[in-house]
Amino acid sequence: MAANNAPSEKREPPRMRRRWFVNLALLVVVLALVAFYLYYREQEKTEAGPVLTAIATQQIARVQIERPGQSTIVLEKHGNEWRLTAPLAARANRFTVENLLAVAGARSELKLDGGEPRQYGLETPQARLRLNDEVIEFGALHPFKQQAYVRYRGAVHLIPAMALTAVARAPSHFIDGRLIEPDRRLVGLRLPGFTLALKDGSWQRQPPDKNLASDQLSDFVAQWTNARALAVEPAGGRPALATLHLTLVHAGTSETLALDVLAYKPTFTLRRRDEKLEYHFPQEIGKRLLEIGAD
Numbered sequence: 001m002a003a004n005n006a007p008s009e010k011r012e013p014p015r016m017r018r019r020w021f022v023n024l025a026l027l028v029v030v031l032a033l034v035a036f037y038l039y040y041r042e043q044e045k046t047e048a049g050p051v052l053t054a055i056a057t058q059q060i061a062r063v064q065i066e067r068p069g070q071s072t073i074v075l076e077k078h079g080n081e082w083r084l085t086a087p088l089a090a091r092a093n094r095f096t097v098e099n100l101l102a103v104a105g106a107r108s109e110l111k112l113d114g115g116e117p118r119q120y121g122l123e124t125p126q127a128r129l130r131l132n133d134e135v136i137e138f139g140a141l142h143p144f145k146q147q148a149y150v151r152y153r154g155a156v157h158l159i160p161a162m163a164l165t166a167v168a169r170a171p172s173h174f175i176d177g178r179l180i181e182p183d184r185r186l187v188g189l190r191l192p193g194f195t196l197a198l199k200d201g202s203w204q205r206q207p208p209d210k211n212l213a214s215d216q217l218s219d220f221v222a223q224w225t226n227a228r229a230l231a232v233e234p235a236g237g238r239p240a241l242a243t244l245h246l247t248l249v250h251a252g253t254s255e256t257l258a259l260d261v262l263a264y265k266p267t268f269t270l271r272r273r274d275e276k277l278e279y280h281f282p283q284e285i286g287k288r289l290l291e292i293g294a295d
Helices: 014-048 094-105 162-167 214-225 283-290
Strands: 062-066 073-078 081-086 110-112 127-131 134-141 147-152 155-160 185-191 194-199 202-206 231-234 242-250 253-263 267-272 277-282
Touching (some): 094 127, 094 134, 127 162, 155 162, 185 214, 277 283
Antiparallel strands (some): 062 073, 062 127, 110 155, 127 134, 134 147, 185 242, 231 277, 253 267
């Protein structure tokens, strides 16, 4: 019988076929996840509703909060920085200001063009937020949802309750907790028992201490540069227990900052004379600011 010399058909090995099916299945799963994500995002936008206002937050230069029986809070933008100008003058906390500005872009779940103001707690609003010349009035909380009724341009809206929280803060909450402004460079410290000065790019201690390495001095100075208080409030008339002096450079000019130590415990409290503000730190932070290597 003659041999069959016809070329045999090549078949893919079973392993390759399985790999192809696995890759196809993975592709289907990925496409399904992408489709679900896009659908969810679209539904989220639909359910959340439109934004409360069309105010561009980058154009806001003045913010005012009015609450019955409380001091009016005013924040003003100077360049890229915000300052609290009433009821006291202070550097403003950027994050708390951003929370206020975010109210302009809050999502409105419900819009009512009429209705009795008393029904929504708007007969006497809890607060008025002025963003430039636009006014948002805050009424009652929704009885079942974490949302609040607000009035904007005559219409009542239902927005997330965190917006009401943002305008209900005390004036001190808007003060920047950083002891030293970020645009000032620390070049010298005069503390109880020793001084530090930046010379030729390295920190020098007087009197010298051979047991301290240069990186310990740099870390100590960094504690001062990055010091952020837990709370800041207007300065009172307490007598100083000690006075510290910091030398700073700002815009090429050297300046001296005097800090009065008002308490070491239970909180370490410093008074900035120039700002007339008291900065409150944990007791442990106070030790790190006064003792090199206290970590």
